[in-house]
Amino acid sequence: MAGTFLGKDAVELAVVTRNGFIESRHLGSAAVVDGEGALLCSLGDVRTPVFPRSTLKFVQALASLEGGAQLEGEHLAIACASHAGTPLHVALVRDILGRAGLDERALRCPATWPNDRASRDSLVRTGEPSAQVYMECSGKHAAFLAACAAAGWPTDTYLQPEHPVQKLVRESLARFAGEQVSVTGVDGCGAPVYAVSLAGMARAMSRFATSQASSPFGIFRNAAKIWSAALRHPWTIAGHGRPDTVVIEELGVLAKSGAEGVQVLVAEDGTAAVLKCLDGSGRAAMLPGLQLLVAAGAVDPAKAEAILPKLRLGVTGGGQPVGSVMLGSDVPSVIERG
Numbered sequence: 564m565a566g567t568f569l570g571k572d573a574v575e576l577a578v579v580t581r582n583g584f585i586e587s588r589h590l591g592s593a594a595v596v597d598g599e600g601a602l603l604c605s606l607g608d609v610r611t612p613v614f615p616r617s618t619l620k621f622v623q624a625l626a627s628l629e630g631g632a633q634l635e636g637e638h639l640a641i642a643c644a645s646h647a648g649t650p651l652h653v654a655l656v657r658d659i660l661g662r663a664g665l666d667e668r669a670l671r672c673p674a675t676w677p678n679d680r681a682s683r684d685s686l687v688r689t690g691e692p693s694a695q696v697y698m699e700c701s702g703k704h705a706a707f708l709a710a711c712a713a714a715g716w717p718t719d720t721y722l723q724p725e726h727p728v729q730k731l732v733r734e735s736l737a738r739f740a741g742e743q744v745s746v747t748g749v750d751g752c753g754a755p756v757y758a759v760s761l762a763g764m765a766r767a768m769s770r771f772a773t774s775q776a777s778s779p780f781g782i783f784r785n786a787a788k789i790w791s792a793a794l795r796h797p798w799t800i801a802g803h804g805r806p807d808t809v810v811i812e813e814l815g816v817l818a819k820s821g822a823e824g825v826q827v828l829v830a831e832d833g834t835a836a837v838l839k840c841l842d843g844s845g846r847a848a849m850l851p852g853l854q855l856l857v858a859a860g861a862v863d864p865a866k867a868e869a870i871l872p873k874l875r876l877g878v879t880g881g882g883q884p885v886g887s888v889m890l891g892s893d894v895p896s897v898i899e900r901g
Contacts, residue, residue: 612745
């Protein structure tokens with residue numbers, strides 16, 4: 564059976580301590596590229612394909628724009644989001660659908676409750692059921708549907724790999740990553756997810772930062788629109804107080820987590836770090852990802868350190884702090900640029 568990289572080809576990205584004792588070690592791999600897409604640093608195996616999971620959403624939003632979806636600002640940013648399901652998030656999703664002449668019944672993602680506890684509790688108190696629109700990927704799905712409406716494509720089969728909008732996702736990813744997709748799977752939300760290497764995903768994400776709104780090529784103008792929308796509206800990408808949003812707000816670094824321990828971080832100059840924790844744990848990815856950007860000189864170390872208390876890295880015992888997620892021994896302090 565095909566699979567991602569092996570444990571013997573991974574490195575120690577992070578450890579978790581409890582009362583001065585290393586309780587867990589998170590192994591994985593990471594790739595860092597510069598603004599030209601050149602590989603600056605590889606930790607572990609960065610060539611074997613991985614499923615990028617929700618970090619693929621920027622490419623999926625790009626495909627929606629390429630298909631004709633008319634999205635700007637917050638409406639474009641929510642297409643890239645794993646949102647918390649707050650009323651503000653949900654209103655944007657409904658507005659995208661409404662402008663396309665559709666409603667939330669067109670969504671094919673699973674029905675869920677909001678990730679935001681207050682929003683979930685409010686629905687429970689009022690007797691409202693779970694619904695597709697609350698699902699964290701509903702913005703991406705609404706964008707797919709907006710593209711379908713604009714292009715005259717069928718809306719009931721938009722999640723099929725051979726649907727035109729999904730073909731655009733695959734083609735856009737291959738173009739930006741500089742490699743062909745090796746495996747197609749089904750993501751948790753029901754959309755196709757395409758396997759590429761960590762190095763390829765880092766190249767793809769770097770292109771969003773370096774694309775120009777004045778480019779003669781539409782795909783790069785659209786990539787620049789996505790970059791701008793995400794940085795200007797970070798609350799949409801995750802939610803207030805959630806780590807991805809905190810990093811975007813306070814560092815100006817595009818941050819996006821994905822299921823199974825995947826994390827993307829992209830600095831303004833196009834330096835991009837993409838990580839995969841082999842055990843699938845998301846708690847261990849953000850810290851080494853930030854450190855890799857610091858080590859590459861793309862993020863101010865003092866500013867990065869200042870936001871660490873907001874990134875949910877602490878470990879508690881009896882309700883009191885007793886440890887934390889810490890950098891693993893294989894994460895460098897400096898990455899030399901050629």
